[in-house]
Amino acid sequence: MKLGTLTAALIVISISASWAVASEPIQPIPAASVKNKAMVELGKKLFFDTRLSKSGFISCNSCHNLSLGGTDNLQTSIGDHWQQGPINAPTVLNSSMNIKQFWDGRAKDLKEQAGGPIANPGEMAFTHELAVEVLRSIPQYRAEFKQVFGSDDVKIGMVTDAIAAFEETLVTPDSRFDKWLKGDKKALSNTELAGYKLFKEAGCVACHNGTAVGGGSFQKMGLHADYKTASKAQGRIAVTKQESDRMNFKVPVLRNVELTYPYFHDGAVWTLEEAVETMGRLQVGRNFSKDEIGNIVAFLKTLTGKQPDFKLPILPPSTDKTPRPKPFQ
């Protein structure tokens, strides 16, 4: 094949791939674009730093464990003094694509979210003031904040900016599904394709769409029948105070859903089969057959993308001035 012919062929493939993507309700995840590498590196350290908690034991990574799909794989999380959290920890992977943060959307973005757990008495149980005091006491952190923000001081807004900048890099491109979307027709099996077809036809895709396959809207949990749960969480009504928002939760992203068990805001369901069966019945009014569930689960497993790929950060040591952790007070 001559070079000219090859180029022409590539253009054709490229155009047909674009058409395929454009006509699907799910879009491939683009690779992360890192705007400020130094800020991302600082945020990565902060994400792993247990000294942002009162106990010195809990970091962002404790509940959004990047070795485990960005979750803790627990029904509800463990907070300071082993307190039981009220809700399932959503994955931090691809969370930059969420319309808002938290299940009830009470934080408008990742920056606002990042400050929440640090000061939540049931989670990291610290204060923003003490967290900043810890960081100020550590020369290497001061130098990094200076480099990134041009400031001799450390402020909580810089801390949450840096954590958010790191979290924005936690996208998972190159899943098999995305390869298929981009034109590699061999990337999916017939079973997986049948699952995707049903996922669209049954209406799952009405909420689970876009790049993150969810995260774009708030929807009522229990449309065709009530959702029975022991959880006290009532969803978005906590934010809007509107009765119509009772049991409205942010639609979870389905990217990497194979890794982010257990499922739903109450973490009550451990298997994808049960989750699909429940969603079918409650949300789209369908009693999926066992084969149908198998097909959809097969499709869902193609959404697992490239996981975080970086070196374990090494954290700068505390100094004599660093406030000491208080795990047992």
Added chain:
Amino acid sequence: MKLGTLTAALIVISISASWAVASEPIQPIPAASVKNKAMVELGKKLFFDTRLSKSGFISCNSCHNLSLGGTDNLQTSIGDHWQQGPINAPTVLNSSMNIKQFWDGRAKDLKEQAGGPIANPGEMAFTHELAVEVLRSIPQYRAEFKQVFGSDDVKIGMVTDAIAAFEETLVTPDSRFDKWLKGDKKALSNTELAGYKLFKEAGCVACHNGTAVGGGSFQKMGLHADYKTASKAQGRIAVTKQESDRMNFKVPVLRNVELTYPYFHDGAVWTLEEAVETMGRLQVGRNFSKDEIGNIVAFLKTLTGKQPDFKLPILPPSTDKTPRPKPFQ
């Protein structure tokens, strides 16, 4: 310079460096020699896997945090249900050089140590049987165990072998002190050298010697005066039942001591200055001056070597057959 002359010069440097090393009571840390890369990679995953605990929340890395000098930087560790541990978590860095494992030496090596916390009701609170059942239920783990051990089954001895193999790679070469030992006379300042000289002359080096600058013997905590502590730990007597072993603890390694605060078996002391002052008074019968303490601390900080340098491991997902974590039971 001709190649012949250069070679000769290098031989001379090499010989004089060997002499310097041989005449010092501390030896440089050699780079890790990885015998079985696949076993090390498997052990790394296991080290980070929270599913080896009853709660699904605690991993080896929780208390031997490789971002924090291989410790948790807490006075005593936090175990299942936030139980307060009885003793300070020693660093896992360079722990392969210890004569025995644990402060009281109750485990003969890293393999024997690795099984302890998993089944300790105050730490990971699991059983070896359940830990193995978790791993058996995960196809990717089964495949890795098969590759490494040639076995279709998973046994606890393979789990602890793999963790130990990973831990053996956690050495920290290339500290400034090691560079000095190897002949780079500019690697240390005069203050640091004065500290090292005093460290030898005062007798600290009688126990803190060898490659790990400690870890080679059990010694009485409180030789020249009793050590006052709220800790109930009595040291090696717990293992030997010999009254002469009361308050005998394994001499901690001083490699990376800048990172492994707080100090002593009870974690009662947070600063190197106070640790050196206490050790001088209790162990070698010296009331070090402030300057002397400053010099020794400056020397100790030159023992910080190359920290763990690897990618965060991504763990294989659980399956429907994996026993589920029980954090709140």
